[in-house]
Amino acid sequence: MDNICIAMAKGRLAKQAVKLFREAGIDLPEDMLDSRKLIFSLPEENLEIILVKPADVPIYVEYGTADVGIVGKDTLLEENRDLYEVLDLKFGKCRFALAGLPDRKESLLQRKVATKYPDFTRRLFKKKGEPVEIIKLNGSIELAPLTGLADTILDIVQTGRTLDENGLVVYENIRKLSARLVVNKVSMKINQSEITKIIDALEKVIEGG
Numbered sequence: 001m002d003n004i005c006i007a008m009a010k011g012r013l014a015k016q017a018v019k020l021f022r023e024a025g026i027d028l029p030e031d032m033l034d035s036r037k038l039i040f041s042l043p044e045e046n047l048e049i050i051l052v053k054p055a056d057v058p059i060y061v062e063y064g065t066a067d068v069g070i071v072g073k074d075t076l077l078e079e080n081r082d083l084y085e086v087l088d089l090k091f092g093k094c095r096f097a098l099a100g101l102p103d104r105k106e107s108l109l110q111r112k113v114a115t116k117y118p119d120f121t122r123r124l125f126k127k128k129g130e131p132v133e134i135i136k137l138n139g140s141i142e143l144a145p146l147t148g149l150a151d152t153i154l155d156i157v158q159t160g161r162t163l164d165e166n167g168l169v170v171y172e173n174i175r176k177l178s179a180r181l182v183v184n185k186v187s188m189k190i191n192q193s194e195i196t197k198i199i200d201a202l203e204k205v206i207e208g209g
């Protein structure tokens with residue numbers, strides 16, 4: 001039997017993902033996230049875990065290099081890859097919001113939106129039927145309205161602290177987000193029983209069963 005490879009997003013979701021797997025009886029090494037290793041083999045579980053930058057998780061899963069992935073819905077919406085989203089893991093809860101300085105100029109002909117999510121933002125404004133100029137940034141998005149680089153940001157808001165401490169306000173909540181389990185379309189057929197076992201074990205913990 002082939003090992004199932006799971007691509008886990010490094011960063012803010014990883015700790016909770018490891019906790020969830022352990023609660024589901026899938027014994028990931030406790031110190032996994034303290035090491036610099038990127039691949040972890042769990043032969044007794046027939047599993048292999050790879051630690052991947054969040055935006056790369058859907059890529060590893062779409063290509064089938066990883067059978068399963070754990071990644072935020074924000075990343076899935078931006079990457080828009082061909083894969084199955086099978087489970088809402090109900091952690092990493094946050095939202096996409098448009099935000100900026102409190103004295104928003106309604107008269108702007110075209111909004112300048114800074115974001116780590118340019119593709120999602122482009123689709124959002126297309127749906128709104130509003131013209132937009134999108135500026136792709138890689139982090140600290142809240143700086144953009146403060147420095148005059150953009151008038152609006154589209155970003156994830158979790159506690160709201162970053163907006164608050166930088167004097168920014170939410171203009172519009174766009175949608176709720178959370179971590180998701182995704183599966184490669186071919187793996188889902190070929191390794192159905194192993195993957196279903198993982199999904200069922202995680203679901204049981206999530207639903208508190």
Ligand code: PRP
Pocket residue numbers: 138139140141142155156157158159160161162163
């Ligand atoms: C994210 C996001 C916000 C912040 C929101 O940034 O881009 O800046 O967290 O969280 P809050 O509402 O709880 O304050 P992240 O920490 O991922 O770092 P980044 O700025 O490098 O993207």
